[in-house]
Amino acid sequence: MNLVSFTADGPHWGVTAPGGVLSLCADFPQYKTLKEVIAAGAIPQVLQAAEGRAASHTEGAFLYDIPLPDATRILCVGVNFPDRNAEYKDGQEAPPNPSLFIRFAPSFTGHQQPLIRPPESPQLDYEGEVAVVIGQPGRRIPEAEALQHIAALTLCNEGTIRDWVRHAKFNVTQGKNWERSGAMGPWLVPFRDPAQLDIRLTTRVNGELRQEDRLSRMIFPVARQIAYISTFMTLQPGDIIVTGTPTGAGARFDPPRWLVPGDVVEISADGLGTLRNTVADE
Numbered sequence: 001m002n003l004v005s006f007t008a009d010g011p012h013w014g015v016t017a018p019g020g021v022l023s024l025c026a027d028f029p030q031y032k033t034l035k036e037v038i039a040a041g042a043i044p045q046v047l048q049a050a051e052g053r054a055a056s057h058t059e060g061a062f063l064y065d066i067p068l069p070d071a072t073r074i075l076c077v078g079v080n081f082p083d084r085n086a087e088y089k090d091g092q093e094a095p096p097n098p099s100l101f102i103r104f105a106p107s108f109t110g111h112q113q114p115l116i117r118p119p120e121s122p123q124l125d126y127e128g129e130v131a132v133v134i135g136q137p138g139r140r141i142p143e144a145e146a147l148q149h150i151a152a153l154t155l156c157n158e159g160t161i162r163d164w165v166r167h168a169k170f171n172v173t174q175g176k177n178w179e180r181s182g183a184m185g186p187w188l189v190p191f192r193d194p195a196q197l198d199i200r201l202t203t204r205v206n207g208e209l210r211q212e213d214r215l216s217r218m219i220f221p222v223a224r225q226i227a228y229i230s231t232f233m234t235l236q237p238g239d240i241i242v243t244g245t246p247t248g249a250g251a252r253f254d255p256p257r258w259l260v261p262g263d264v265v266e267i268s269a270d271g272l273g274t275l276r277n278t279v280a281d282e
Contacts, residue, residue: 004185004187006063008057008062008063018054020057022054028046035070035238039238080244082219108156110186111183111277115182123162125249126249129156132225138234140227141230143224147226155272197222198216199215204268205259205263205266211245218243261280264279265279
């Protein structure tokens with residue numbers, strides 16, 4: 001079972017179940033969202049309460065939301081695979097510390113919902129990634145203890161409007177925060193084992209493999225990311241770290257291969273499922 005947020009006659013949270021999802025809002029009225037479940041450390045109780053129960057909503061009777069619609073802090077790590085660093089062709093070795101930028105929840109949409117291409121630019125691009133959800137708060141967390149602070153993992157399409165990341169001398173915020181330009185989900189997979197971070201990640205566009213790598217090859221592993229970020233801010237339950245994308249985004253083709261309406265983008269990773277989105281114009 002995995003944790004899921006969805007809409008059906010209003011917002012719900014619950015777990016995946018055969019043929020659909022099981023709403024647990026009525027079982028746990030003290031928790032309005034999955035973020036509150038995580039903050040309370042209540043994932044084990046929630047999963048136990050769902051054991052053996054049938055779906056309350058079958059596929060087609062609900063819409064997937066991003067797993068944490070009320071996430072307030074989403075930090076993204078840039079240029080975090082060796083081949084991705086080489087794509088820049090600037091002759092520089094990988095930097096000593098992670099590159100970071102911020103996204104906000106409205107810039108994402110849920111599983112099976114369209115990514116939205118705005119009228120201001122045709123340069124909508126994909127970036128397949130794994131995202132880490134913090135479960136235990138911490139400041140200056142040692143790398144050796146960092147994985148203990150993870151509650152769950154999910155998939156992310158860190159969709160980007162490429163020309164808008166170069167509108168000024170030093171920024172990427174504009175190109176990374178167009179509404180519904182990216183996606184997250186379909187669900188949260190509870191984190192139990194460090195082996196969950198040594199997994200194969202792929203991105204396909206219309207069935208064509210565009211990105212493929214293993215998380216174990218990241219320049220800055222997840223434990224390092226958590227330790228570094230927690231140096232300058234206290235990580236809180238429900239914070240999300242989007243860990244970096246492999247080489248092969250559309251911008252790196254010659255000519256670039258931007259997403260267009262009708263395209264289907266699928267981000268997959270071992271044990272996490274597949275995040276699937278179409279593309280539509282605003």
